[in-house]
Amino acid sequence: MKRGSGKDLTVTMRDVAKSSGFSPATVSIVLNNAPLARYIAPATKKRIEDAAKKLGYRPNAMARFLRSKRSHSVGVMFFDIADPFCIPVLRGIENALYQSSYVQIFADAHNQRNRFERYLEMLLDHHVEALIVVANWLFVDIHLLADLSKRNIPAATIGFELPGDTVGSVMVDNEAGGRLALEHLHHLGHRKIAFIRGPKMLIDSAPRWRGIQKYAHSVGLEIDPALVLQLPDSFDPNSGFEGGYRFTEELLQRRKRFTALMGFDDMTALGAIRALTKAGVKVPEHCSVVGFDDVPLSALAAPSLTTVRQPLEEMGNQAVNIIMEGVNAGVEKRDWRISRQKMNPELVIRDSTRAAALTGSDD
Amino acid sequence: MKRGSGKDLTVTMRDVAKSSGFSPATVSIVLNNAPLARYIAPATKKRIEDAAKKLGYRPNAMARFLRSKRSHSVGVMFFDIADPFCIPVLRGIENALYQSSYVQIFADAHNQRNRFERYLEMLLDHHVEALIVVANWLFVDIHLLADLSKRNIPAATIGFELPGDTVGSVMVDNEAGGRLALEHLHHLGHRKIAFIRGPKMLIDSAPRWRGIQKYAHSVGLEIDPALVLQLPDSFDPNSGFEGGYRFTEELLQRRKRFTALMGFDDMTALGAIRALTKAGVKVPEHCSVVGFDDVPLSALAAPSLTTVRQPLEEMGNQAVNIIMEGVNAGVEKRDWRISRQKMNPELVIRDSTRAAALTGSDD
């Protein structure tokens, strides 16, 4: 008999019941618009709703979750939020979740495996209804996420994919993107092109390069191995910039002429531009540069960067759609298959590329 | 009698009790290391712990929350995560929360008041134990957060502050920062300095300007009103860049000579650099530029930006400390006072500033 003993500010369903003169069950039915609400007299509904409003009743989510097993929350795990790639993705996810009135539990693994595991535990403890993982590193193995499918928690990844069919994914078509970038340079008349490839540990690296090679082959463009460098593996999201800078310096020292440079991603390209500019090579007058991703900086850089755009925000959106599909299927006890999305990249032409100088040997 | 009816994968405390041969109560005491655990026989403890491990028992957070009224989660509301200012702050918060094993519920108001309110409701529904609000806009009024103190939910703001003593805050000392920036330019010998002030709606604008004025006065530096512009109010986080760009163009058109320019923040400064460069004015050779904030881009820009650094990550940390203080006080039923922190800014000298040219009239 602790009730009414003082100033507990939380107003419960029983309070509403008492105040309205009906039973908690009826209140519950009315306030949730449960199927049975069809049979409740309008007058009753009104009295209950009024009482609820007057008392400022707010359902206790914890109790509801306990009963319904639904937390109305989704875990979102980033491998490194400092990577500018992540921000638009975060935004896309946030927005889609907001539309569904789901709350986002944010986690950042800082590229550390143990941190990833710890967060995974925390998210499971908090009974997230689904999980989204944003990363492009390869080291997440499927075992880490095994618990999820065992518990029927839908999961989707953005920026990489896992073997098997238990985890959904949203990726850009890297091969098409690589092709797009090279095609652009080729159309502009560039023939001597330098490449800074992505690190081996990144899942994007290989297909982008494949796209480049295929296109080169298809138009008879020769790729000079002396103009191709590959970034080393690294977990620092800024290493792309550093790498682009250092490798471009090295490229310059080789004294092999090139009129265009393709960076693995925007950060690499930005680093390259920095090195070129410092060496007195003007971009795009003397050398065109193209990146990949279209991170927010790219539009702001000087010169603004021509790049292959990943629809990052849209990808965040899609990931939410995928998991929500699963969540809803779970609620309705339907079967379903997790889906994989491949998004189309898009060339964004800005100021860092232009036609190869007509003067000089351009092939 | 639904138990054992099949493949419910969740193992509950009762399962552990049954398996170990003790009662749920004892299991609870042991597994939580509750005070009473001191009296439990070591052998008992061991058997219970073993059983728990063997079954893979994980406490159900929902049930625990319902009972204990503690959700182990904190709401973090950003006004606009697209503002680069926010990322290091987010990281600081995330890291501190992680140390405390608290989970972060992420919300982004997109600079919309109704979205802010809706998120606030959602966060309260999810029974966050505390709230952190990151913003620098002025339009948050105290009433929005009134519910919080009523419910004894500690709250802290980063980047702005509210009147009264119910909400904590972490801010940089804007006045000192303004002084620092101008002092730097003055020491470098600059006398003709242009200023792009912040919009009125931003709380930072006034004190920064005050710091500038005070320093100017103290060293007898004259501020030419024809070289002072003020950004218009806007909610677009990129408007600083645009504004810096446009206003610098305007400044240039006025044909009033200046050897240095101070931007309200880094984005403004970056926009200014873009305009200067485009007009053929080299930075820093012909004109020094200094920003404010030290957002991640600033180090990467070309030229890299001299700026007044806000310790953003540390500020995120501090905010967590502040609210945790409150949370702990609540648990222990102590009284406490919410605190306000003023952080020291720090001058970061990079490539966008240098000594005023000795040639020409420098005063």
Next chain:
DNA sequence: TTGTATGCGTTATCAA
């Protein structure tokens, strides 16, 4: 059309 009773998984208060 509405009320009663029960259980979700924990924890806390007693009693043994």
Next chain:
DNA sequence: TTGATAACGCATACAA
């Protein structure tokens, strides 16, 4: 040193 038992606030099957 351990075990019953009663909440926490809500939602549902079932009874009325």
